[in-house]
Amino acid sequence: MAFTPPKETNTGKVYSVTMGNGEKAVTVGGENVLPFHGFEGVVPNRPVIAFDVLDIAPVDWPDTVREVYAGVSDDPVKWAKYCVEKLNAKAVALRLASTHPDNGNRSAAEAAETVKKVLDAISVPLIILGSNHAEKDADVLVRAAEVAKGRNCVIGKAQEANYKTVAAAAMAHDHLLIAMSELDINLSKQLNIMITQLGFNKEKVIIDPMCSALGYGLEYTYTVMERIRLAALTQNDATMQQPILGDVGMYVWKIKEVSASEDILPAWGAMKERGIGWEAQTAAALLMAGAGLLIMRHPDAAAAVDAFITELM
């Protein structure tokens, strides 16, 4: 008798979420199996890599990744276009970092102006992120959602302290929403429940359980993501069936392992390769845990991860 490998089938399924519109729209999620287990069910969509773009020149990025954007990083419009046209980005994440009270404190109106210009310049889906200052983000993201109306953007991040305002803005202007909690699966579920209780469509949410870099608590992110996926698939938990975001780049490109040169630490190997490898490795781990959307910085790391996805699909 021929050997038939056992198959695990699940009762639950991840929602398909489409970002952007027109020809350049991309869809993530839709699978009814664990990551890349296409042999057990359906995995209709590839995970998507969005490129990180800041609204202010990144002074604190290590050279390895700053050099890549040297000619464009003074202007978010040029930067976003560069990602799409030269790096073939399928999506862009515009981080309104300069609105943070400690990093320029630009007004919500100025930020909205930037969002509008970037949207006019690109047709791929746009993820619009605040500066991760809950109070200021509530202000900034409301204006940003307004000017982005009609583009089916991803607005983020809604967190416990500001979710009512941010979700209301995303809902009013027909956008998707990132719901972020801090490495706690139960709070992640709770936030999703509270957001849907506001009337927000649960199938338009993306979960961010909070990222971390390899060597800096990646296993916490990994296990939370994995458990979210298991709840979605094996327990058919409708509050946990959203695609998951891995906001990788910002967590990787600030650790010492990506910026300590080989002159100081020869045993660690070439700094540039090390940094790129670090970002790629972190991202790959999170794909295995269930992330369907990644935000990354170095194009070589993104290319490596893209090739990895192709291998596994």
Next chain:
Amino acid sequence: MLIIGEKLSIIAKRVREAMMKRDKGPIQEIAKAQFEKGAGMIDANIGPAEGMEDLMEWMVTTIQEAVPAPVCLDTTNYEALEKGLKVHNNEWGRPLINSTSNDPERFPILELTAKYNCDVIALTVGKGGLPADAEERAAIAAEMMGRATEYGIPMEHIYLDPLVLQAATTQDQALKVVEAIKMFQDLNDPPMKTVVGLSNVSNGCPKHIRHILNEHFLTLLIYEGLSAAIADPAEIITTVKTVDILMNKTLYAHSYLEM
């Protein structure tokens, strides 16, 4: 665990009057309320229904016009059952007959079960009176399973019912029912499905303590693997959701009771 809403019973005055007048309003209102509270199936108890063979047909249609759920057809009347089964919409699941037993008078129910490919509750009592303990219940269950096989009924279509008795009069039986739920599952692989008429445990008790007895008894039964309960969903839903949390079947969140 499947909740089979018990509120549409001919014993309740409002329901009985609506049945007699063929007034859909109250029936659909009660069916909907139970569905919204978490019932996955609606019990329609029309009693023996002698001379009212069309009543089940009307009940099934009336209920399914209001809620997208299967119906548990609760009567001993063969003809009424068949009329109900004929009109049952199986889109949301198979109908469930309540019930057959080890009494030869109830064997024809198995014919209907096989003919309409539906599910059936098998009450573990025979002609000789109430079962004494879990072992006797399991022995009757095995006998009925054998008979069902002769009729061509798959084991997964059978819900074994240990017959819940009143705590107020036969206190020692509560634990025997719990044991029976555990034993029933071992009678087959995959495990047999089980069901109880929950509120029978508190029959004859003062109203204000009935729900307490029901809910705590249910906790013991779910722990042993109970598949379904005929009960008031509004009363037991908190218990069902909470036991699911404690048994790690649902992921905890502060608002789990609202989901």
